[in-house]
Amino acid sequence: MSDIPWSPPPVLLAVDLVILTLRSAQLHVLLVERGIDPHKGRHALPGGFLNNADEDLLAAAHRELREEANLDATHLHLEQLGAYGAPGRDPRGRVVSVAYLAIAPGLPEPEAGTDAAGAAWRPVRDVDSGGLELAFDHRQILADGIERARTKLEKSALATAFCGETFTIAELQQVYEAVWGTRLDPRNFYRKIQGIPGFIVPAGSERRTTGGRPAQLFRRGPQTVLFPPLNRPPSPSVNRTDP
Amino acid sequence: MSDIPWSPPPVLLAVDLVILTLRSAQLHVLLVERGIDPHKGRHALPGGFLNNADEDLLAAAHRELREEANLDATHLHLEQLGAYGAPGRDPRGRVVSVAYLAIAPGLPEPEAGTDAAGAAWRPVRDVDSGGLELAFDHRQILADGIERARTKLEKSALATAFCGETFTIAELQQVYEAVWGTRLDPRNFYRKIQGIPGFIVPAGSERRTTGGRPAQLFRRGPQTVLFPPLNRPPSPSVNRTDP
DNA sequence: AAAATAGTGTCTTTCAGACAATATTAG
């Protein structure tokens, strides 16, 4: 009675992760080198098939994050990007992959003898310059992940997920500059950030040295929605009534 | 060699549609009444299982749009919302649903003896007021679809997808007001719209009567990205340094 | 004429961006 009328075709479900971080002011993505045959030896996003039929999608993403990237879910942003299911994307059969975007603070190389051997941070620039080819449709998934991060920086407090527990306003600015690929005026940025209630809160009156005047340290504030928003400067490619 | 190591669990893949339109200045969604047992008799989003293992996800969405809603893909916006795959969401087994958002211009009731019998436009308000309960997790999917539409109105030309071939600026304003749930000043709206290059273009100097001075008719322009954007007025619930 | 809707002009406040100036550290 509660059965399915005509037996629809089963598919295999995978989870792929776009894990972004900032290393020396450059946007990096975690890639693994594939050890088995479809695209063997090529770089790919971390991911894998569902463990069992009862595993939740988000839980599977967390598991892959732990297994393949050796990253714990503590203080880490994780959200769904979407489903990628073009019929020919995996030669082994019909595989639909649900992609997730993860943002991590700057971390050391995951190499060593951990579970995550073979995983390494790669500059995003290397991928979209074409110098590094990805397996499957992972280049598209990565592009979608970056675009999602870009737009979410405008109206959400996502940027703090790139930072450690405490951070300076200049560090926060580096996040915006790296993800957006633009330069921002430090003075205007400073005032703008300070003008968003609840975005960041002072963390003791501590400091940190870099060569000039020490900067105040902050931590994430309670507000997750940014108002007023930080608008990404218009790319010079768009329309405009240029005189 | 190119086989899958340990046989991951297969899942059933479905496609669900959030089809939005405007009817008498109110946001409506197309719902069907379920004829079979899981949630039989309850309202649900149109959708269904993948036809065969080679069917593309977007193609399946188009097919369901045709079969269940009797809508052709001509001049109709269709984009993916995401995957919904919580383990318990369908009692028949592990079903992962990929949801799509469709925007249609105001259309007559789909009833009659068509394929789409049992489908009907329902005011969105009836659903999120709790007066109308949906099957599965469709209430969440609908909410996500509406939120997506709301944010896309700001920076894309999506609003014109709610209108017919030609439309007045006042009609366009009704779209924004209905989707955002706000009131806008007609005069400022008029100037703002006219100030976005390529958004709308005059369609002949025709007119249309409603009781007052006739309005110019427009059609969609070539621009899909709106600059400057139309920002949704801040909801009174957010933060603010109110004196 | 009165009512209704379309479209224009203008003013005020707010905000983004440019950039001078000051503060506080290291070397």
Add this chain to the structure above:
DNA sequence: CTAATATTGTCTGAAAGACACTATTTT
């Protein structure tokens, strides 16, 4: 001291929102 970075102040032009006003129709 000089170099470097952090933080504050000021100015200007663009844009948002309020709202008076004009234009063109129906009744």
